[in-house]
Amino acid sequence: MLDIRRIRSEAEAVARALARRGGGVDLAPLLAADARRRGLIQEVESRVADSRKRSKQIGELKRKGAPESEIEAFLAGNQRLAEEVKAREGSLAEAERAVEEMLLGIPNTPHESTPDGRTSEENVAVRTWGERPAFGFAPKAHDELGAALGILDMKRAAKIAGARFALYRGAGALLERALINFMLDLHTTEHGYTEWLPPFMVNRAAMTGTGQLPKFEQDLFRVDDGRYFLIPTAEVPLTNIHREEVLDGAELPLKYAAYTPCFRSEAGSYGQDTRGIIRVHQFNKVELVKFARPETSYAELESLTRDAEAVLQRLGLPYRVSALCAGDLGFASAKTYDLEVWLPSQEAYREISSCSNFGDFQARRAQIRFRPGPGAKPEFVHTLNGSGLAVGRTVVAILENFQREDGSVAIPGALRPYMRGLEAIRPR
């Protein structure tokens, strides 16, 4: 959520910043509702203050045993005030709802360092790492390898759940589990993140805090008639840990990591990535979340991105980092780096992590603040998060990059301790 005061005082600049995302936003209705709201607040508050004084006087008069007639006069005046307040409170609530509703629907303004551009075509490659494998044979796609190795069974997954669900078997299940543990260990022991294991369903308030609601309900799985939602990412529970809290400035930055499954309806993605496990309704992810002081949050984004990159480096997977252009940015993000891993079967880099700085956008929605110093006024923190990494897509990358001509797949050294020393997965 943007600061209404900022929109009020620099509407032009905000509109310009939002226009960089594409699709213009008309701020005029919002400003009008805000002006109406502020006027009504004044009208209501002056009458409330007045009526409270008079009510106190009524109490005093009664205590002193003043004559009924005197009290009656006060009562009548106050009744009129109460009616006037009531009449305005309705429109005030309406104006407040209108302002809130419009604010919740406006995306974050891109940071100045976010490059211009409308689509992913215009994202800017920042750096690449690793050697793309050179095969002396035609590399297979992960779904074909997974089926041949007997570690992925998409057919039966469809039988028990439906299209876009994965079923891992044997060494495949072990590989997925090993990756989760490897990633969590790396981030908690070497990068200083605190591990959490949060609920996989959250309430409406949590989803609103991080920005999934109210605008993107169709992307979520609803549970118990909308009382709960399955999380699309651990960002939601992790960021909401501190909803409506004032954090101690001396504790910042807070660095949290969590493994969770993620559930996405993938509405509107029909026909894309239909094979294999690249795009499924349920996948595993290790997520990193930071709560930072505003003045350090962009430095924290750089180190967060490096922390995610470290996973790919330890595994020896070639990747690219690109800065998303303004038009490709997520709703709540001010700046995002995507990590894209090389997939030989597609001869393309594909997203495996997305690291974002949300500035105070989520903090304002979720009321997450910090006290800069003793006695100082609370300010909104900056929230950040990044995948570290998407586990299913890491499996895809391992299968495709480390496949050999005989159909086997080598297990990266870093992972072997997590897989009982297994050095390769071989066809049955």
Next chain:
RNA sequence: GGAGAGGUGGCCGAGCGGCUGAAGGCACUCGCCUGCUAAGCGAGUGAGCUGGGAGACCGGCUCCGAGGGUUCGAAUCCCUCCCUCUCCGCCA
């Protein structure tokens, strides 16, 4: 799921519909006293939003789990919801 109890300031804990932003205690701060510490004595100490002032400051509004309602006036009465605890049932 059934029955009951309860949610008040940093903590504990009172609170007849007006004199309660909230008794009392603890904790904390400052001062006095004491060789030091403890004890004792005295004074002070909630949060958020917002307006004015250069500033030490001065005002307004909100907050007793949340949201509605009754009333001139609600921590106090009514309704709905959430959460916690106890017992029973069920259960990984």
